Structure formats: structure tokens, C-alpha cells
Amino acid sequence: MINLTLVIAGAVIVLIFILPVFEQVFNFGTVAGCLIGSAVILLGVFQNKLPRNDNSLWLPLVIAEITAITALLIWIYIKGRGKTHGQQAIIVLGCRVKGDKPSLALLKRVDAAYQFLLENPKSVAILSGGQGKDEYLSEALCMKQLLIARGIEKNRLFLEDESTSTDENIRFSKVILDELDLSEDVAVATSEYHQLRAKMICRRYGLNAFAQSSPTKLSLLPTFLLREVFALVRESLRK
Numbered sequence: 001m002i003n004l005t006l007v008i009a010g011a012v013i014v015l016i017f018i019l020p021v022f023e024q025v026f027n028f029g030t031v032a033g034c035l036i037g038s039a040v041i042l043l044g045v046f047q048n049k050l051p052r053n054d055n056s057l058w059l060p061l062v063i064a065e066i067t068a069i070t071a072l073l074i075w076i077y078i079k080g081r082g083k084t085h086g087q088q089a090i091i092v093l094g095c096r097v098k099g100d101k102p103s104l105a106l107l108k109r110v111d112a113a114y115q116f117l118l119e120n121p122k123s124v125a126i127l128s129g130g131q132g133k134d135e136y137l138s139e140a141l142c143m144k145q146l147l148i149a150r151g152i153e154k155n156r157l158f159l160e161d162e163s164t165s166t167d168e169n170i171r172f173s174k175v176i177l178d179e180l181d182l183s184e185d186v187a188v189a190t191s192e193y194h195q196l197r198a199k200m201i202c203r204r205y206g207l208n209a210f211a212q213s214s215p216t217k218l219s220l221l222p223t224f225l226l227r228e229v230f231a232l233v234r235e236s237l238r239k
Contacts, residue, residue, distance in 0.1 A: 002045055002047070003044040003047045004044070006040050006062060007040075009066070010037045010040030011037065013033060013037030013066075015037075017222060017223055019219055025220055028230060029227030029230075030227075032227070032229075032230070073222065076196055076232070077192060077193060079195065080196055080211060081192060081211060084120075084212050086119075087120070087186050087187045088185075088186075089123060089124050089126060089183070090125050090187035090189055091125075091170065091188050092112075092127050092143055092190075093109065093169050093189065093198060094109075094127075094128055094130070094138075094163070094169060095109060095191075096139070097136070099134070099135070100136040100137055102143075104217065106139065106143065109143075110147060113143070113147065113189040114147060115212075116187055116189065117156065124157070124158060125152075126176050127143040127158065127161075128169040128170075128172065129163060130161055130163050141161060160172045160176055166198060171201075171205055174205045174206070184206055185210065186208070187209075187210050187211075187212045188202065188209045189212045189213075189214065191214050191215075191224070192211075192213040193216060193224045195209075195211045196228070204238075
């Protein structure tokens with residue numbers, strides 16, 4: 001007998017993680033979420049063929065696993081929230097540029113950096129992000145153009161346009177911080193789901209990071225949060 005509760009729950013999970021594909025977002029979180037949802041559907045369909053066909057065993061187990069994963073995603077989101085307090089510098093982590101146009105996530109990060117720079121007129125920004133194969137300009141330069149267009153002075157903006165990963169974003173930005181003789185207390189502008197990993201990497205390079213988070217579109221948030229679970233595990237295993 002099919003367990004409709006599990007089938008419906010699995011279908012909802014698949015739907016949550018497949019919808020971002022229609023917004024041109026596809027990553028490891030998409031795959032992992034769809035696999036989790038599919039596994040729940042299959043468990044509901046073939047429950048009677050399992051060694052013990054007993055809802056008192058399988059249903060609580062699946063609910064507990066889904067609850068644990070959800071709690072983990074919420075924890076990553078909460079840890080990505082924070083406050084800055086007038087740091088001398090803000091590191092703005094890059095994100096995709098579509099040709100010569102910033103992605104929505106990059107725009108949101110620029111918004112967060114702009115707000116920080118307005119509130120802290122003596123602070124500077126290190127704009128970090130190289131140029132991908134499908135990008136007509138570096139992510140750092142794209143951010144610089146956006147901030148200058150909003151009235152931020154050029155002499156407050158420093159480019160780090162060689163990095164290709166979050167680790168390199170922060171490692172190369174640390175070099176600039178040292179060259180400018182700035183404090184190791186830094187604000188970091190990035191998406192809220194990305195902040196926890198950014199803080200981990202900052203600690204590796206002797207930086208004390210404070211979150212200046214940018215919001216992510218709600219429909220995309222589960223995919224990015226689930227992707228971060230695996231990225232955080234990988235980061236934790238690094239020496």
C-alpha cells in the first residue's frame with residue numbers, strides 16, 4: 001500500500017528544489033534536494049516491500065531526518081545574520097556576472113556594501129572576484145562600476161580581480177588589507193547563506209569577520225542553503 005504522506009512530502013521537496021531551475025539556478029543543492037525528495041517518494045511507493053512495513057518505524061524516521069535537515073539549513077541561515085560596527089574595511093565577495101550585467105545575487109551584495117559605505121564614510125571596500133569564461137568583465141570591476149554610479153568615491157574602492165573561489169576572494173583580499181595596514185576586523189558583504197563559510201575562511205587567514213548580509217530570493221534560498229551544507233563539510237576538512 002502506498003504511503004501518501006511520504007509521497008506528498010517527497011513531491012513537495014522535489015518541487016522546492018526544482019523550481020529554481022526555471023530561474024536559471026542549478027547547483028549541487030538542486031541535485032541533492034531532488035535526490036532527497038525522490039528518495040522519500042520511493043519510500044512511500046515501495047514501503048510495503050521493505051523488510052518491515054510499519055508506519056510506526058518508517059514515518060517517524062523520515063520526519064526526523066527531514067526535520068534535522070531543515071534545522072541545519074535554518075541554523076546556517078541564522079549564523080549568516082549579524083551586525084557590523086564601523087570596521088575600517090569591507091570585503092565584498094563576488095558572484096556571477098552575466099556577460100557584462102551583474103546577477104541578482106551580485107546586485108544584492110553591492111546593495112549591502114553600499115549601505116555599509118554610506119554609514120561608514122571613512123571605510124573602504126575591497127571588491128573581490130575575477131573574470132569567468134562567460135563574463136565580459138571581472139566581478140570586482142562590475143561592482144566598482146555599480147558603486148561609483150551610486151556616488152561612492154573611487155579612492156575608497158580597491159579591486160581584487162584575480163580570485164576564482166571564496167577562499168581566494170578572502171586570501172587575496174587579506175593581502176590588500178595588509179598593504180593598506182588596515183585592521184584585521186573586517187565587514188564581509190555576501191549572501192546570508194554564504195556568511196558562515198566566509199567567516200570560517202576569514203579565521204583561517206587571521207581575519208575577524210562581521211556579517212553585512214544581502215538577502216536571497218526566498219524561492220532560491222533552500223537550494224543555496226543545502227549546497228552550503230556540503231561546502232561547509234568540505235571547508236571543515238581542509239587543513
